[in-house]
Every structure is written in structure tokens, then in C-alpha cells.
Amino acid sequence: MAAGGKTVDKELEKHINRVIFTEAEIKERIAEAGRMISEKYAGKPLLLVSILNGAFIFMADLCRAVTIPCEVGFMCARSYYDGTVSSGEVTITKDLSQDISGYHVVIAEDIIDTGRTLAAVVEKLRERRPLSLEVITLLDKPSRRVVDFKADMSLFTIPDYFVVGYGLDCGEKYRNLPYIAEYRAD
Numbered sequence: 001m002a003a004g005g006k007t008v009d010k011e012l013e014k015h016i017n018r019v020i021f022t023e024a025e026i027k028e029r030i031a032e033a034g035r036m037i038s039e040k041y042a043g044k045p046l047l048l049v050s051i052l053n054g055a056f057i058f059m060a061d062l063c064r065a066v067t068i069p070c071e072v073g074f075m076c077a078r079s080y081y082d083g084t085v086s087s088g089e090v091t092i093t094k095d096l097s098q099d100i101s102g103y104h105v106v107i108a109e110d111i112i113d114t115g116r117t118l119a120a121v122v123e124k125l126r127e128r129r130p131l132s133l134e135v136i137t138l139l140d141k142p143s144r145r146v147v148d149f150k151a152d153m154s155l156f157t158i159p160d161y162f163v164v165g166y167g168l169d170c171g172e173k174y175r176n177l178p179y180i181a182e183y184r185a186d
């Protein structure tokens with residue numbers, strides 16, 4: 001036990017450099033995004049699409065901040081296989097089960113880094129002719145872009161940090177942290 005009564009985990013102490021966005025800050029931005037979506041799509045067929053695994057927590061909170069009826073769908077796209085290095089290739093390993101042609105689609109993504117993942121996902125979904133398509137990302141690292149891609153809404157813009165928590169991983173770990181933190185390698 002450390003001062004303040006909180007248990008300090010040795011691994012977390014070593015790898016979590018500092019908290020960048022607290023639970024409260026994230027909650028506030030998601031509430032704004034939820035309001036924006038609810039106003040924009042009121043009375044329209046809305047499908048929120050989340051890219052797994054990273055966006056699962058963002059999606060869970062975003063869909064509950066949306067106050068109009070909507071459906072949810074999940075896709076799995078992988079561009080990072082391990083650790084902090086991008087493979088450069090994007091594979092869709094799980095696709096949506098819905099026909100999206102009758103929906104306004106809002107993609108909820110965890111982070112845009114090189115832009116490759118979303119460029120590939122958006123291209124694939126546009127071919128299916130949704131009524132409209134927009135992208136909301138929790139985090140955006142514009143300085144890392146290798147393909148020209150811009151989200152319609154970015155909740156937080158960050159410099160070139162590798163971050164974990166709130167769904168984001170490093171080697172599949174740390175997704176369960178309730179905040180977003182800068183990761184420190186050994």
C-alpha cells in the first residue's frame with residue numbers, strides 16, 4: 001500500500017509514465033460528442049460502428065452518451081500486431097453483420113496514428129453506400145500520418161506519444177486502465 005491507501009502495481013509503476021487524460025476529462029468530451037451525434041441524427045437511422053479491440057470502451061461510453069435510438073456494430077481491423085510498431089498492413093479480421101445501406105454510419109475509433117486503418121475501413125464501408133459516413137476518434141496523432149486522413153471529430157489531439165489505457169493496448173495489455181496514459185518502455 002502506498003500513501004493514500006492505493007495499491008501500487010510494480011509493472012504499472014514502471015510502464016505508466018503519466019496520466020494524460022483522466023476518467024473525468026474523457027467522460028466530459030464523450031458527453032459532448034454524444035450530444036452532437038444526438039442532435040445531428042435525431043429521427044434518422046443511426047449505426048455506430050466500433051473498430052475492435054481498441055475502441056470497445058470508447059464505444060460503450062459513447063453509445064450511452066447518445067440519447068436517440070441507435071444500433072451498434074463491430075469490426076476488427078488490425079494494423080498493430082505486437083508492441084508499439086506498425087506492420088503497415090491492414091487486415092479486416094471481423095466484418096459487420098449488418099447491411100449498412102439504410103443507415104447513417106458513425107465510426108468510433110480509438111486512435112488515428114498513421115491513418116492506414118481508417119483509410120482502409122472507410123474505403124470498404126463507402127463501397128456499401130451508407131446514407132452517410134463519418135468518423136469520430138477519441139485520440140488523434142496528426143504528426144504521425146502517412147496517408148491523408150482526417151476525422152470529422154477528434155476528442156483529443158496528442159503529440160507523438162505512445163499511449164495506453166481506456167481500450168488502448170501495448171502488446172494487448174493495459175486496455176483496462178480507466179484513464180489514458182503515456183507508456184514508458186523499459
Ligand code: IMP
Nearest residue numbers: 054079112113114115116117162163168
Ligand atoms: P493507424 O492505422 O496507424 O492509424 O493505427 C491505428 C491503430 O494503431 C489504432 O487503432 C491502435 O490500435 C494502434 N495505435 C496507434 N497508436 C497507438 C498508441 O499510441 N497506443 C496504442 N495503440 C496505438
Ligand code: MG
Nearest residue numbers: 054080168169
Ligand atoms: Mg492496438
